[in-house]
Amino acid sequence: MVLLSSLFSQETIDETVKILRSEFLLAIWETLYVTILSTLFAIIIGLPLGVLLVTGDKNGVRPLPRGLMVFLNTLINILRSIPFLILMIVVMPLTRLIVGTTVGTVASIVPLVIASFPFIARLVESSLREVNPNVIEAAQSMGASPSQITWKVMIPESVPSLVTNFTVAITTILGYTAMSGIIGGGGLGKIAINYGYYRYKYLVMICAVILLVLMVIMFQEIGTKLAARLDKRLKN
Amino acid sequence: MIELKSLNKTFETADGTVEALKDINLTINDGDIYGIIGMSGAGKSTLVRCINMLEKPTSGQVLIDGVDMTTLSEKELRQKRRNITMIFQSFNLLMQRTCLKNICFPLELSGVKKQEAEKRASELLKIVGLPDKANAYPAQLSGGQQQRIAIARALATDPKVLLCDEATSALDPRTTHQILSLIRSIHDQLGITVIIITHQMSVVEEICNRVAILDEGQVAEEGEVAEIFSSPKSRAAKRLVYPEGFADTEEIGGNDHKIRVVFNGAQATEKPLIATMAIEEHIAASIDFASTRNLGGRSYGTMILGIEGDDQVVQRALTYLRKNEGIRVEEIR
Numbered sequence: 001m002v003l004l005s006s007l008f009s010q011e012t013i014d015e016t017v018k019i020l021r022s023e024f025l026l027a028i029w030e031t032l033y034v035t036i037l038s039t040l041f042a043i044i045i046g047l048p049l050g051v052l053l054v055t056g057d058k059n060g061v062r063p064l065p066r067g068l069m070v071f072l073n074t075l076i077n078i079l080r081s082i083p084f085l086i087l088m089i090v091v092m093p094l095t096r097l098i099v100g101t102t103v104g105t106v107a108s109i110v111p112l113v114i115a116s117f118p119f120i121a122r123l124v125e126s127s128l129r130e131v132n133p134n135v136i137e138a139a140q141s142m143g144a145s146p147s148q149i150t151w152k153v154m155i156p157e158s159v160p161s162l163v164t165n166f167t168v169a170i171t172t173i174l175g176y177t178a179m180s181g182i183i184g185g186g187g188l189g190k191i192a193i194n195y196g197y198y199r200y201k202y203l204v205m206i207c208a209v210i211l212l213v214l215m216v217i218m219f220q221e222i223g224t225k226l227a228a229r230l231d232k233r234l235k236n
Numbered sequence: 237m238i239e240l241k242s243l244n245k246t247f248e249t250a251d252g253t254v255e256a257l258k259d260i261n262l263t264i265n266d267g268d269i270y271g272i273i274g275m276s277g278a279g280k281s282t283l284v285r286c287i288n289m290l291e292k293p294t295s296g297q298v299l300i301d302g303v304d305m306t307t308l309s310e311k312e313l314r315q316k317r318r319n320i321t322m323i324f325q326s327f328n329l330l331m332q333r334t335c336l337k338n339i340c341f342p343l344e345l346s347g348v349k350k351q352e353a354e355k356r357a358s359e360l361l362k363i364v365g366l367p368d369k370a371n372a373y374p375a376q377l378s379g380g381q382q383q384r385i386a387i388a389r390a391l392a393t394d395p396k397v398l399l400c401d402e403a404t405s406a407l408d409p410r411t412t413h414q415i416l417s418l419i420r421s422i423h424d425q426l427g428i429t430v431i432i433i434t435h436q437m438s439v440v441e442e443i444c445n446r447v448a449i450l451d452e453g454q455v456a457e458e459g460e461v462a463e464i465f466s467s468p469k470s471r472a473a474k475r476l477v478y479p480e481g482f483a484d485t486e487e488i489g490g491n492d493h494k495i496r497v498v499f500n501g502a503q504a505t506e507k508p509l510i511a512t513m514a515i516e517e518h519i520a521a522s523i524d525f526a527s528t529r530n531l532g533g534r535s536y537g538t539m540i541l542g543i544e545g546d547d548q549v550v551q552r553a554l555t556y557l558r559k560n561e562g563i564r565v566e567e568i569r
Contacts, residue, residue, distance in 0.1 A: 132328070134324060134326055134328045135328045135329075135330060135331075137290060137324075137328070138322070138324060138328035139341075139345075140290060140317075141288055141290060141317060141321065141322040141399075142317060142318070142321060142322075142341070142342040142345060142389075142393070143313075143314035143315065143316075143317035143318045143342070143345060143346070144314070144345050145314060145345075148345055152341070152344065152345070153330065156330070156332050156333070157330060157331065157332050159332060160332075230332075231332075232331060232332050232333075232334075232373040232374075232375060233331045233332075233373075233375045234375070
């Protein structure tokens, strides 16, 4: 009761409103652009990689050397198993090389991309494997080349599933951005840690978490609606 | 002309080597509607996939107009496949493309300009009787309609050969009949060679001029459809020609003549066929076997009649029965 009353005392409410006004708008913006940019770069790397995982398979449309496939799969598995907190520190030299610094909002994009592209590659892989193999066979029977099958059959046919999976990815990356507050990444995560964890201003932390939840809900809603609209298998 | 010469195909599976095709020798002439029939697991689908090299034969030759398909490079093969197109049991349309775009697909693959491809696709939609479905998606169509779109897609590149892999097996008898009529009219108009893979004797009966019966990876019997129907020699052929359970009795009992009546969409509601034959022609026929179904006022199935009397009586019965549309009649003994 003591905790609750102190949490909602006039004093803390006034203080929170002040912090909300001065910092939250920027924090929301930082979280949004870090999330969206990171997802975008992760897709740019992860999509082709995921496609390779399917087409390069020994039963795929253009099998690649076994050694290469083993290497790709191992790389993805290793990157996916490193905890994000550790990964942020491990990739610091690379971050410095690309961004010039290891602290700050922009710098947090590098570890986010490294952490999420293997995840996206696996999501793309699972989406493409859902494509009906009979449809691929039909395309082969019409004389489609491996690259035509990839670009004109496999990817277009799996668009709804890709959108659904990218939605999963963007909400996961949103969660990661909150952690990047530790290395000086901006956004709602930083506010939650700085005020809530270090300075015991729990109401500020609660507000930041509520905003994060609202953002996840927003991305999920948009993704679900978009996937349904894009899927021509659903009869209108 | 398509010639298959000593074709063999073996698969390596966990349980050992499976011989899917054993020494297949077949010649399919231009303009044939050639049926390849067999029970499931007989190797039909493997055989048809060896023709367009979706399956590479283990040994033997596949000659199409003298060109051995087994010696072609991947690139030459892709070129060749535009002349040998295929339709499937599950239609295999691109679900995220409109019908028009589905028909454009093979043209797109060969680099035809978009405008030209769409013009050709619209023509094909008319040919298959679905001119109003250009902007519909496959999921909005019935099975029969989807197969029509698949046929249009298969015709887009002006093929010389159309392979039909169980193309009507997922359809009801009436839709099957409509699709087969469409395939026949396309065959008649364009003069393309059609190869039909099926497990349904009724399909072969309705549309094919020649048939090969495949049994455990081997050709059990091959020839004109009419000939095989009237006197099947191999056990596999007998099993397919005679209705279930009948072939296994080996010898058909009794001393009377036997007539095989196949109902392929005959009007069932008009009159009781066998009874009216008895009244009008005074021919008493015993029904030795019957397996028929009534679907939407039409009959499908097979019946074996026993008729006492001399050859003249049998001839009269045959003439009488043949007057009915949708019925095929043969004396089998």
